[in-house]
Amino acid sequence: MVLVSSSFEGETDIMTMGWHMVMGFEPSLVGCYIWNANHSHALIRRSRVCVINVPTVDLAETVVDIGNCSGRDTDKFEKFGLTPQPGVMVSAPLIAECVASFECRLADASLIDRYNLFVFEVVKGHAAPSAIKASPRTLHYRGDGEFMIAGETTRQWRRRFRPEML
Ligand SMILES: Cc1cc2nc3c(=O)[nH]c(=O)nc-3n(C[C@H](O)[C@H](O)[C@H](O)COP(=O)(O)O)c2cc1C
Incomplete structure (x- = not known):
């Protein structure tokens, strides 16, 4: 689960998002399903970040x-007591209470009308030192109001990887 923050002409917004996927490594692309009934959809479409x-x-x-x-x-931000932090590369604010934040620019708008699918390029990443040292206890949505909380991590199968797959 992630929180998508946005801003346009002085207005900010945040939405919860479970439907996202990696779409490329170089450049780093992420596909996000942002429903057109969400206010965030309009802000992100206009600001493109x-x-x-x-x-x-x-x-x-x-x-x-x-x-x-x-x-x-x-x-x-005000309603939920979250702290907006200025982005380095984009006009949208980061959420200070989150362990990692990825500043994104809209890379491809061609799938928005048909699928509500925004393809973003990650232009700057931020991670709290605690998130780099140990695996953070992130949330994963299973549907029907059920979540999974990240638990055990292992490098047990790492040696089976081809180096270019790591
Ligand atoms: C667990 C959870 C997962 C969600 N995942 C998505 C998602 O992937 N895409 C989406 O468009 N909305 C998703 N939503 C709904 C939006 O977060 C919700 O409509 C949001 O409040 C829109 O806010 P806005 O109108 O301020 O943009 C999800 C909501 C919850 C509770």
């Missing part, structure tokens, strides 16, 4: 609540 923020389990209630209301008539 967003930030993908990674929350941990301590923010679980906030993540669900953010995904169950619209920023059309509320400031979600």
Whole structure:
């Protein structure tokens, strides 16, 4: 689960997002399903940028609540007590309480009308030292109101990888 933050002409918004995927490594591309009924859709389409923020389990209630209301008539940063931090490469704000944030620019708008699929290029990444040292306890949505919390990690199968696959 990630939180997508955006801004356009002084207005900011945040949405919860579970539907995303890697679409390329060089440049780093991420595909995001952003429903056209979401206010974030309009802000991101106009500004052509967003930030993908990674929350941990301590923010679980906030993540669900953010995904169950619209920023059309509320400031979600204020409502949920989150801290906007200026982006380095984009006009959208980072969420300071998240362990990692990826500043993104819209790389391909051709699938938005048909699929609500935004293809972003990650232009800058930020990660808290704690997230680099140890695996953060991230949230993963299984549908029907059920989440999985990241747990055990292992390098047990690492030697089976071809080097270029790492
Ligand atoms: C667990 C969860 C996962 C969600 N995943 C997505 C998603 O992948 N794409 C999407 O468009 N909306 C998703 N939503 C719904 C949006 O987060 C929700 O419509 C959001 O509140 C829109 O806010 P906005 O109108 O301020 O943009 C999800 C909501 C929840 C609770």
